[in-house]
Amino acid sequence: MTEHTSGTAPAGVELRGRELAAAIRAETAERVSAGRRSGRPRPRLAVVVATADEATLWYVRSIAKAAEGVGIACDLVDLGPAARPQEIRATLERLGADPDVHGVMLQTPLPEGASAQELAAAIDPAKDVDGANPLSLGRLAAGLAAFAPATAAAVLALLDRHGVELRGARAVVVGRSTVVGKPLAHLLLDRHCTVTVCHSRTRDLAAVTSTAEVLVAAVGRAGLIGAEHVAPGAVVIDVGTNPTPDGGLTGDVDFDAVIGRAAALTPVPGGVGPVTTAILLRHTAQAAGLT
Ligand SMILES: NC(=O)c1ccc[n+]([C@@H]2O[C@H](COP(=O)([O-])OP(=O)(O)OC[C@H]3O[C@@H](n4cnc5c(N)ncnc54)[C@H](OP(=O)(O)O)[C@@H]3O)[C@@H](O)[C@H]2O)c1
Structure with missing residues (x-):
């Protein structure tokens, strides 16, 4: 953690994710090698991609590299940007039936006409390490065991790592996607927060967000959340x-x-992102039965 002071404003703590990510990777590597010593197979993650977007391809290669670092095999199943929805669905079903594959992830963006949510229903829930199958979200909402989307789980992991008291806390999540906002709202509810979810139709966003003790922004708009959106001392x-x-x-x-007003704030890059990848690997080890 790094302390920031801005003039006479109180210090805000930077909640960095890299150290936590390294700790999760180290713990996952240990589980994988203990599993190998006791004769378990090497966990294997398959990432299905169907895009030519360079940033996305860079991201999936970074997942593969991180997987390799903890002893998890990672197959990039590149169907190309012209892949048809039927082909993507058939690939997900094939990977679901393959006993050598323990984790399956469908990377977005997908070709036009292919719905990530529809196709994610073809991921075997037992291998759904990024919580993309609507069944996983439904189970999460019902308080049943399921893999949460790695990003939502990463937010919880960061809050826990820094000892943020969640029980009874007022939490506001800005963003209601099925990838981040909605599952995160359920995870926070499960931890006894009082949760409000904001979105593009929320009236007077700052009036709502400034009630939060824990504020999560998951929108995709640079600088949307300014000092007026944040209560002094919020995380x-x-x-x-x-x-x-x-x-x-x-x-x-x-x-x-915001850093001088909040008690703590994650940086970008170096906050939630690295933890997300580490959680994906932890989920893959769990899906391979290494708990
Ligand atoms: N670090 C990571 O590991 C990671 C992982 C996943 C995503 N992300 C990032 O997180 C961000 C959100 O991703 P996503 O997939 O959840 O995006 P998304 O599907 O586009 O959802 C964005 C959400 O923000 C809401 N929104 C848009 N403009 C708003 C405004 N002016 N005020 C309040 N709410 C507004 C939208 O409301 P409506 O529902 O009303 O449209 C929607 O619910 C993106 O920047 C993405 O790159 C990061």
């Missing part, structure tokens, strides 16, 4: 990843405006 988690003109990334939160 703020920035899930947003927005490309900058210089080829970098920036979050949904105006970091410089």
Whole structure:
């Protein structure tokens, strides 16, 4: 953690994700090698991609590299940007039936006409390590065991790592996607937060977000959350990843405006992102029976 002071404003703590990600990877590597010592097969993750988007391909290669680092095999199943929905569905079903594959992930974006949500229903829930199958979200909402989307689980992991008290806390999640906002709202509810979910039709966003003790931004709009959106002393988690003109990334939160007001804030990059990848690997080890 790094402390920031801005003039006479109170210090805000930077909740960095890289250390937590390294700890999750180390623990996962240990589980994998203990499993191998006792004769278990090497966990295997299959990532299905159907895009030519360079940033996405870079991201999936980074998952493969991280997997290799913890002893998990990772297959990039590249169907190309012209893949038809039937082909993607058939691939997901084939991977579901393959006993050597333990985790299956469908990477977005997909070709036009292919719905990620419809296709994710073809992922075997037992292998759904990124919680994309609507069944996984339904089970999560019902309080049943399921893999949560890795990003939503990463937000919880960061809050836990930094000892943020969730029981009874007022939590506001900005964003209601099935990938981040909705599953995260359920995870926070399960941890006894009082949860409000905001979206593009929310009236007076700042009036709602400034009631939060724990504020999560998962929107995809650079700098949407400014100082006026944040209560003094709130813990703020920035899930947003927005490309900058210089080829970098920036979050949904105006970091410089908020760090002196919040008790704690995640940076972008280096906050939620690295933890998300580490959680994906932990889920794959769990799907391979290594608990
Ligand atoms: N770090 C990671 O590992 C990770 C992983 C996944 C996603 N992300 C990032 O997280 C962000 C969100 O991703 P997503 O997939 O959830 O995006 P999404 O599907 O586009 O959802 C965005 C949500 O933000 C809401 N929204 C849009 N404009 C708003 C506004 N002005 N005020 C309040 N709410 C607004 C939308 O409301 P409506 O529902 O009303 O349209 C929607 O619910 C993106 O930047 C994405 O790149 C990061």
